[in-house]
Amino acid sequence: MSFDRLIKKIIEMKNPSVAGLDPRLEYVPEYITKASFEKYGVTLKAAAEAILTFNKALIDELYDVVPAIKPQAAYYEMYGWEGIRVLTETISYAKSKGMYVMTDGKRNDIGATMEAYAAAHLGTVAVGDQTFEPFGADALTVNGYLGTDGIAPLLKICTERDKGIFVLAKTSNPSSGELQDKCIDDTPVYAAMGDMCEKWGENTIGEYSYSAVGAVVGATYPEQLSELRKRLPHTMFLVPGYGAQGGGAEGLRGAFDENGLGAIVNSSRAIMCAYKKEGCNGADFAKAARREAVRMREDIVKVTGLSK
Amino acid sequence: MSFDRLIKKIIEMKNPSVAGLDPRLEYVPEYITKASFEKYGVTLKAAAEAILTFNKALIDELYDVVPAIKPQAAYYEMYGWEGIRVLTETISYAKSKGMYVMTDGKRNDIGATMEAYAAAHLGTVAVGDQTFEPFGADALTVNGYLGTDGIAPLLKICTERDKGIFVLAKTSNPSSGELQDKCIDDTPVYAAMGDMCEKWGENTIGEYSYSAVGAVVGATYPEQLSELRKRLPHTMFLVPGYGAQGGGAEGLRGAFDENGLGAIVNSSRAIMCAYKKEGCNGADFAKAARREAVRMREDIVKVTGLSK
Numbered sequence: 202m203s204f205d206r207l208i209k210k211i212i213e214m215k216n217p218s219v220a221g222l223d224p225r226l227e228y229v230p231e232y233i234t235k236a237s238f239e240k241y242g243v244t245l246k247a248a249a250e251a252i253l254t255f256n257k258a259l260i261d262e263l264y265d266v267v268p269a270i271k272p273q274a275a276y277y278e279m280y281g282w283e284g285i286r287v288l289t290e291t292i293s294y295a296k297s298k299g300m301y302v303m304t305d306g307k308r309n310d311i312g313a314t315m316e317a318y319a320a321a322h323l324g325t326v327a328v329g330d331q332t333f334e335p336f337g338a339d340a341l342t343v344n345g346y347l348g349t350d351g352i353a354p355l356l357k358i359c360t361e362r363d364k365g366i367f368v369l370a371k372t373s374n375p376s377s378g379e380l381q382d383k384c385i386d387d388t389p390v391y392a393a394m395g396d397m398c399e400k401w402g403e404n405t406i407g408e409y410s411y412s413a414v415g416a417v418v419g420a421t422y423p424e425q426l427s428e429l430r431k432r433l434p435h436t437m438f439l440v441p442g443y444g445a446q447g448g449g450a451e452g453l454r455g456a457f458d459e460n461g462l463g464a465i466v467n468s469s470r471a472i473m474c475a476y477k478k479e480g481c482n483g484a485d486f487a488k489a490a491r492r493e494a495v496r497m498r499e500d501i502v503k504v505t506g507l508s509k
Numbered sequence: 510m511s512f513d514r515l516i517k518k519i520i521e522m523k524n525p526s527v528a529g530l531d532p533r534l535e536y537v538p539e540y541i542t543k544a545s546f547e548k549y550g551v552t553l554k555a556a557a558e559a560i561l562t563f564n565k566a567l568i569d570e571l572y573d574v575v576p577a578i579k580p581q582a583a584y585y586e587m588y589g590w591e592g593i594r595v596l597t598e599t600i601s602y603a604k605s606k607g608m609y610v611m612t613d614g615k616r617n618d619i620g621a622t623m624e625a626y627a628a629a630h631l632g633t634v635a636v637g638d639q640t641f642e643p644f645g646a647d648a649l650t651v652n653g654y655l656g657t658d659g660i661a662p663l664l665k666i667c668t669e670r671d672k673g674i675f676v677l678a679k680t681s682n683p684s685s686g687e688l689q690d691k692c693i694d695d696t697p698v699y700a701a702m703g704d705m706c707e708k709w710g711e712n713t714i715g716e717y718s719y720s721a722v723g724a725v726v727g728a729t730y731p732e733q734l735s736e737l738r739k740r741l742p743h744t745m746f747l748v749p750g751y752g753a754q755g756g757g758a759e760g761l762r763g764a765f766d767e768n769g770l771g772a773i774v775n776s777s778r779a780i781m782c783a784y785k786k787e788g789c790n791g792a793d794f795a796k797a798a799r800r801e802a803v804r805m806r807e808d809i810v811k812v813t814g815l816s817k
Contacts (some may be wrong), residue, residue: 218795223622226636234637244639266676275618275625279634281643282597309615310583311682314531317583326587328534329542329551335589344617346654348684375620376656380701382695390698393688396692442555 203407204415204437206339207301208462210268215507216498217461219439219470220263220490222256222291223273226280229255230483233476235324243261246277247503249283252276255486256291259457259473262487264298266494268340271467273438274306281491292338303439308347314356322365323355325469329427333385340365342417342439352401353412359413365437369400370394370429373419373442391418395429398436409462411437420453420466427455431464443497444471463508468497511715512673512745514647514722515783516770518576523815525769525804527611527747528571528798529777530564530599531581536781538791539754553766557591560584562682563794564599567781570712570799572807577647578773579724593619598647610646611747615677617652623662631663631672648673650725650747653702655705660709660722669712672794673745674722676709678702678737681727681750699726706744707776719745728761735763738771746772752779753803758808769815778803 211217226234226248234251241247260270270291277288292302308318322341325332334459345352345368355366371381371391381391388396395416402412415437418426426440438456443449443466471478475493476486501507519525534542534556549555567601568578578599585596589791597679600610600614616626630649633640653660653676663674679699689699696704703724725744734748746764751757751774764772779786783801784794809815 214624220641236633238637243639245634245636245643248634248636261735272623273618273622275616275629278629279625279643280636281634282590282594282639283630285593289590307617307652308583309617310581311680313533314581314583315588317533321583321586321589326553326556328553328556329546331551332587333553335553335587344615344652345654346656347682348687350684350760352683355751356725369617370546372619374655374658376658379656379705380654381656383701385691385693385698390688392692394690397687399670420685425618432536454631457710499693 203405203413205407205409205413206363207269207365208411209440209467210301211465214220214266214268215502216268217270217464217505217507218267218468218497218501219473220259220267220494221273221467222259223276223475224252224435224473225276226397230486241342245281246283249287250282250384252280253287253290257294258487259293259490260298260300262491263494264300266491266498269301269303270295273469274304278445279358281415286335289336292336294335296337297298302341303340303367304336304338305395307342307344307396309345309347309351311350312354315351319355319358321460324362325357326497329396331332340367341370342367344369345397349501350399356401356405364413367417367439368394368398368414370398370416371418371422371425373421377419384484392432394430395433395436399433402435406435411435415439417441423452424482426453430455440464444468450504453501455505457505461502461505510722512711512719513715513717514597514671515673515773516717518609518772519773522574522576523810524574524576524814525765525772525774525815526774526809527577528567528780528802528803529574529577529579529581530567530781531777532560532563532781533565533584534559538794539786540791549733553589554591556617557595558587560597560678561595564796565602566651568603568606568608569799570795571802572608574799574802575609577773578603578611579611579613581635581777582612597644600644604645611648611675612644612646613650615650615652617655619655619658620662623659627663627666629676632666632670636745649676650677652677653705658708659786664709664713665668670784672721675725676702676706676722677723678706678731679733681725681729685727699733700737700740703741703744707741710743714743719742719743719771723747731760734761738763738766748774752776755792761809763813767814769810769813774809
């Protein structure tokens with residue numbers, strides 16, 4: 202009911218990073234897409250199946266190096282319900298390999314509607330006398346703009362089913378400050394949101410002192426990372442913006458506690474498209490992804506100290 | 510590229526309301542669910558198909574009374590990808606009957622990821638030499654916590670494809686004030702978000718003076734409705750919280766301009782479950798929904814004056 206399961210994997214693999222699976226079709230090597238078009242025609246189903254083949258090959262090369270994947274829901278929704286079917290299969294495949302799965306959906310709503318999202322992504326749904334797990338992720342990113350009514354329905358499922366959530370606090374994008382940096386009684390909105398995370402998580406603190414309610418804090422804002430790490434001792438951070446978005450490993454130092462814990466850093470495109478950067482053959486994409494994941498692990502733990 | 514298409518329908522039907530299609534399986538009359546279980550087994554597919562049957566029958570009775578439907582994505586995601594397939598079919602069916610469709614997804618992300626959501630819900634997606642419209646809604650609810658980076662990708666599609674968005678400003682739930690009522694330089698967050706809506710929409714203003722960027726403002730906060738109506742002359746309001754959530758028609762008055770325009774009021778459960786409230790036979794559910802939709806229209810226009 203905290204992030205202990207994730208943190209144990211991070212320690213075991215000496216790797217506080219997560220591979221973002223945000224598979225735009227143009228990231229998929231052409232030979233895979235072509236084969237899928239031949240089998241299913243030039244359709245959304247073909248696009249989705251090509252992505253699934255791509256994802257599975259990546260997972261096969263990553264599961265013993267990286268503790269978690271973070272599929273970004275938007276890139277699956279983009280291919281309609283066939284894309285969502287493939288999201289489901291990607292989650293299930295990653296879990297079969299022992300990976301921790303965080304669905305990046307930034308979902309938000311209130312009351313019974315938020316319960317529906319919680320059941321969909323982290324919980325179970327009853328149909329007649331049967332019970333189903335529609336998506337079966339371990340964690341979900343959420344947006345806290347609606348306040349406690351939007352978070353409480355998730356806490357129940359986090360507690361009952363040992364799941365976690367990451368609430369947007371300070372996002373990695375250039376315009377994040379338009380609202381998030383504005384001050385409420387001298388407290389920036391991102392810090393106020395962080396304070397709410399501490400409060401929402403207070404009854405779910407695990408053995409590493411982190412609760413089941415984490416926060417999203419961008420690697421592109423190192424000062425806020427350090428400030429929030431000190432301010433929010435029980436809030437695990439999901440840190441986007443490393444690599445492709447411009448944040449480097451040095452800037453990550455402040456996200457981690459003295460044990461090298463308390464944060465997990467995402468990289469999506471740099472891992473998925475490593476084969477393009479290496480200029481190697483498309484057929485070598487999964488091995489190239491593994492090489493980049495290993496490079497990233499070393500880059501991060503050199504700075505944060507988990508390798509000790 | 511504004512909300513003109515929607516506003517024209519509202520005027521034509523003398524009805525500034527939208528039917529929320531948030532179909533929990535328990536809202537569906539038993540004879541429909543039972544038939545679906547017999548055909549598809551007790552499965553997520555059976556649940557989804559029962560919901561589709563329910564939705565289509567509701568649309569058949571509502572399309573000449575109510576200008577729009579608002580399917581809530583959470584209640585489809587809840588049934589996994591089969592649920593999302595049925596969301597797609599519901600949207601398509603409502604559009605074939607001439608209804609305006611607003612998907613209530615409260616989506617939010619940045620840059621290329623928000624582009625993916627925009628393409629999924631309001632735009633088109635290219636696969637090989639083909640182009641698909643994955644969901645094909647007319648409008649989408651979104652969450653503006655991430656600032657302009659999260660909204661700009663939508664504006665392009667709104668302009669090019671005559672679509673609209675509704676950004677969460679003041680939500681209808683009891684705890685919405687935890688963040689939204691807090692003040693930034695004497696301006697509450699909900700008003701600051703409203704000001705951003707005015708700015709985001711400034712190049713998309715249509716013939717009724719409303720832009721393509723609307724705001725969600727709850728019926729449960731009549732004072733803020735009136736305040737925001739005056740403050741945001743070009744921002745169309747989507748107003749949840751009428752009926753089941755406790756907001757009455759009298760409190761809606763301030764949401765509308767002097768022409769009875771500028772807002773569209775949602776009712777979900779009261780319409781979908783009208784047959785339960787009436788105590789009538791389940792088989793009469795769609796006619797009961799129509800009766801409630803007509804009652805609601807009269808209740809609202811009596812107060813807001815569009816019937817003149």
